[in-house]
Amino acid sequence: MSQKHASRRSTSISRIAEIRRQDLIEAAINCIAKVGYGDVTVQTICHAAGVSRGLIGHYFKGKDELLLEAVRQVTTELGNATKLAAQDAGDNPTAKLHALIDASFSPPGFTAEKVAVWTALASNAHWSPELALLYKELWRDYRYAVAHLVERAAQESTREVNPERVALTFSTLIEGLWIGWLADPESVTREAAKEACRDYLDAVLRS
Amino acid sequence: MSQKHASRRSTSISRIAEIRRQDLIEAAINCIAKVGYGDVTVQTICHAAGVSRGLIGHYFKGKDELLLEAVRQVTTELGNATKLAAQDAGDNPTAKLHALIDASFSPPGFTAEKVAVWTALASNAHWSPELALLYKELWRDYRYAVAHLVERAAQESTREVNPERVALTFSTLIEGLWIGWLADPESVTREAAKEACRDYLDAVLRS
């Protein structure tokens, strides 16, 4: 009984802690999207999270760690949404690739917040070892999977393709469209982005 | 004689002013590339330019104006390099497009400094009206020209292409490769970037 109590209390405590962490992370994500990665402040985040300024120190080493965590979470969610979309697309590799395109420019993977955070990740990786590492690993895995799909899809085609290069182009195009959409949403609408990706894929894979 | 003297003196004075402005702009560009757009400080820039901190106020309204000017200069130089490359490529539209690709990933258009500044421009446009305006105008003009080239190039092909969409994809791919190269130079080498662009162009334009 007392054990149960203790464990229950500890669970509830850590649960609260986890909730607070999550609150702060989400607040950080929203703030990045709202004011830009470079203009996010601890005060901004804590205000958005509805907690006091000092609380950040209880759950994170500092502002940088919180921001890194926020980026990590966004990228994880993006990855999950992508994987899920691919899984739901059945066995056909071409269909899977098209599902990736769809998922890349549709919620929940594609949202203003996620794109803003991703843009922050991509554009700051060069000066931040942590972000750089995260960035490289994410694309490496993604490109590996895409290359595999392209390879399979290309077998149906008579054309000769370089799967790695196509994967690089494909992923870069998606990232470019994200960043372009953020900077100038009028020129890069979601539909236009999808069509651009589809066009590319069709051109590369058609016989 | 005295007129000549006066004019000579006034010229040399304004020349000094122009030189200092240029020094500061170049220092700003180098600083952006060195420490990142968000971490550039007045001190950093002035130290890089070899002048005192207060001098920035003599030639610019403030830090923001200097940074904007730096971005403007880089984009102008990039645009010039691009136009020059296209001009030198002769009349063939396809050749011109390939020249654009080459120029986009070769000095002097393509340098670490320029890519860093462009990345700053693209990733901050969403939160800065000035940068947003600059960004939109640059790509609008670029895409207009590329679309025209694509249209002409496509006439030789039997395929049906949407010049505007191709121009969007083309420009986005280049920008994505720039940003990707900055974030992870190992994955996106210059050659790989060029080949990715060429691949795309060939795939789209081939009959």
Place this chain on the structure above:
Amino acid sequence: MSQKHASRRSTSISRIAEIRRQDLIEAAINCIAKVGYGDVTVQTICHAAGVSRGLIGHYFKGKDELLLEAVRQVTTELGNATKLAAQDAGDNPTAKLHALIDASFSPPGFTAEKVAVWTALASNAHWSPELALLYKELWRDYRYAVAHLVERAAQESTREVNPERVALTFSTLIEGLWIGWLADPESVTREAAKEACRDYLDAVLRS
């Protein structure tokens, strides 16, 4: 019990905030008196208050707001001292006017700090909308009350007086004596100031 605790804590917290605000305001007042309104710095004030420079931002929007608050407090205290003196003087309007004179050149209404701050108020109102507004309202109310007293006092006299004009002269004379005392204390002693005011009042009100 827990409510009492909570309320006590919240009280003590807000009390600290109020104390700090008051500390800073008083330090500001002392600094104005010590170095002059134009030479007061944030550093000066915070040093005088025994706190760090950054603290000013916690309790005030900035230096200007703190200075305005300091002026406001001094004028309020001056007004209170004046009203209290008038109240204590009984019903006789002439006695009340003489009480005003006494209070105007005796502590706690009349101190070096208060006079310095008032001088700052009067001499800067022309270029500061906030100070101008404060200044006008203070004198308007004061003159209104004095005019009323003069009117009543004049009924005992056979002379004809213009209460508003007397009130203006009276208040201006007091202010002039304050400023004159600050600039040259040897020429305008407290006693001389009082006698000057009494002289004026007697001359105007005597039959």
Place this chain on the structure above:
Amino acid sequence: MSQKHASRRSTSISRIAEIRRQDLIEAAINCIAKVGYGDVTVQTICHAAGVSRGLIGHYFKGKDELLLEAVRQVTTELGNATKLAAQDAGDNPTAKLHALIDASFSPPGFTAEKVAVWTALASNAHWSPELALLYKELWRDYRYAVAHLVERAAQESTREVNPERVALTFSTLIEGLWIGWLADPESVTREAAKEACRDYLDAVLRS
């Protein structure tokens, strides 16, 4: 001949110098009136004078000296205007005193610029030895003269007056009205100021 030339040249040079000094002094006066004593900058003054920033060093030790010179000039002009008015008023001491009142609130003695500068003088004397000295001497002489006039005027009256005290009150009232007019021109019009002074004088001197 050559001597004449040299002397003429030196004269014309020093005349230019004198003109420049005067330009700067007048510009300083205008700036004090325009932006306030505390907000005057070297740049402001030199711009108003139509000369370059560095020129101030050629004619004055620094900003402080120029400002002091500006104050000195204004007070001199004020004194001259006052003396002239008294002289023009004939021999009657009462008439002279009324002439002083008139001159105190009429151009050229009374202008916005002069009042602004005088207010700066009075309100800063406490923290500036130079201004304090100037201030004291000016009023000392003025009060001495006024006391003399009051003494003579009082001989016509049956009342007993303290000339020094009246002179103090008189001068303080004028100063107070100047400062009050600057701070709140609506409450202290020129006419009201004159009438206040006349009222006081009449009340004190009437039998």
Place this chain on the structure above:
DNA sequence: AATGAATGAGTCTTCATTCAT
């Protein structure tokens, strides 16, 4: 666990002054 008071380093900006031309 949570607050917010407090700090102090860091940033931009202003400005009087100096000096080479």
Place this chain on the structure above:
DNA sequence: AATGAATGAAGACTCATTCAT
């Protein structure tokens, strides 16, 4: 004589972090 380029000190303000409660 005059300019304006250049400096560097000093100012106000922001902000991440620490810590007592």
